[in-house]
Amino acid sequence: MTRTARALISAAVWPLWAIVILVFTPLVTLAWLLTAWWDRRRWWVGRVFRLTAATALRVTPLWSARYVGELPEDRDRPFVVVCNHVSIADVVVLGALPWEMKWVSKASNFRIPFLGQMMRMAGDVRVVRDDRESRARAYQRLKEWVERGVPVIIFPEGTRSKTGELLPFRNGAFRLAVETGTPVLPLAVHGTREAIKKGSMVFGRAEARVAIGEPVSVDGLDMDDVEELRDRVREIVRRAREELAAAD
Numbered sequence: 076m077t078r079t080a081r082a083l084i085s086a087a088v089w090p091l092w093a094i095v096i097l098v099f100t101p102l103v104t105l106a107w108l109l110t111a112w113w114d115r116r117r118w119w120v121g122r123v124f125r126l127t128a129a130t131a132l133r134v135t136p137l138w139s140a141r142y143v144g145e146l147p148e149d150r151d152r153p154f155v156v157v158c159n160h161v162s163i164a165d166v167v168v169l170g171a172l173p174w175e176m177k178w179v180s181k182a183s184n185f186r187i188p189f190l191g192q193m194m195r196m197a198g199d200v201r202v203v204r205d206d207r208e209s210r211a212r213a214y215q216r217l218k219e220w221v222e223r224g225v226p227v228i229i230f231p232e233g234t235r236s237k238t239g240e241l242l243p244f245r246n247g248a249f250r251l252a253v254e255t256g257t258p259v260l261p262l263a264v265h266g267t268r269e270a271i272k273k274g275s276m277v278f279g280r281a282e283a284r285v286a287i288g289e290p291v292s293v294d295g296l297d298m299d300d301v302e303e304l305r306d307r308v309r310e311i312v313r314r315a316r317e318e319l320a321a322a323d
Contacts, residue, residue, distance in 0.1 A: 076137075076280065084137060085278045091134045099127045100189045107196040116225045117198040121175040124197040128170025137280045138270060140168045143319070144287030147260065150174065153221045154290060155252040158262035159312055160230035161239050164270030168283045169228065169262065176228040177220045179213060198225075204233070214247060221255045231305070239268045241313050249305040253296050261288035261308050263315035266323070284322070286315040 103124045110119040132138060147154065156176055158169060166178075178199045185191040185201050194201075200216045203209035217227045231249075232242040252259045263286040270281035288311055296304060 078277065081137070081277050081279060085276060088135050088278055089276070092131055095127055095130050095134065096189050096193075099124070099130070100193060103193045103196055111196070116223050117177075117196075118175050118225075121177070121197045124193050125170050125175065127193070128167045131167050132171050135167075135278065137278050138164060138167070138283065139281070140171065140283040140285065142172070142285045142287060146172065146174050146287060147290060151224060153224050153255075153257050154226040154260040155221065155248050155257050156226055156228040156260045156262060157231050157244075157248050157308060157312070158228065158264055159236070159241055159316060160232055160234070161236045161264070162267040162270045162272075162281070164267040164281050164283060165264050168264060168267065168285060172285075174226070176226040177217070178228055179217065179230075182209070200227075214251065217251055218255060221251065221257050226260070227251075231309075235273060237273065241309070241316065244305050244309045246301050246305055249301045249308065250298065252293050253298060253301055253304065256293060258290040258292050259304070259308055260290050261311045261315070262286065263288070263312045263319060265316050265319035284319040286319055288312075288315060
């Protein structure tokens with residue numbers, strides 16, 4: 076497909092995304108008003124909000140997604156979910172999963188009109204990456220969600236990979252898992268690199284594939300084991316990505 080054709084499709088999709096956000100804002104607000112005062116997990120608000128991702132995926136003609144593996148059957152227990160990150164499309168594809176997770180997102184996303192308000196109501200966690208105090212507050216907020224029984228999702232590379240290669244994992248997600256005694260759920264995403272490149276507004280084709288791994292127990296681990304856990308989970312994600320790529 077030519078760049079001109081992709082630019083024309085993009086010119087249609089961006090307004091559609093804006094409409095999706097505008098339509099869902101009152102729905103998420105209504106869910107917040109009806110449930111936030113008794114639902115400490117913000118489950119209902121979160122589920123309504125995540126439907127924006129599923130809808131955005133549906134109205135983006137160049138994107139598709141397929142999921143390999145099964146989500147945990149016990150939806151009432153927390154997990155620290157980790158996944159590699161190469162594109163903004165990852166957020167849409169993973170957000171479309173029929174499962175509620177609280178997300179960590181950079182502060183600028185919370186300033187997007189309407190979208191930022193929905194993120195706050197759903198309980199997503201704001202962080203300024205280069206601010207140590209902000210990172211500490213975000214970690215504490217994630218810990219609070221996990222202690223309430225809510226899964227959280229973290230991209231342990233810390234940023235999108237520009238080359239598509241798997242970057243080193245940071246310790247934070249694994250420290251959280253060990254400190255709270257929460258199993259790690261590894262996910263791997265493949266096929267989104269060309270979906271929309273960093274700094275571009277033009278959509279590309281993305282045939283996303285997401286591998287859902289088996290939970291990794293942290294029973295018996297302490298803080299001295301964080302790096303070993305990190306490396307073990309990174310290897311699981313790396314192998315899963317390779318398997319997804321080989322299946323193309």
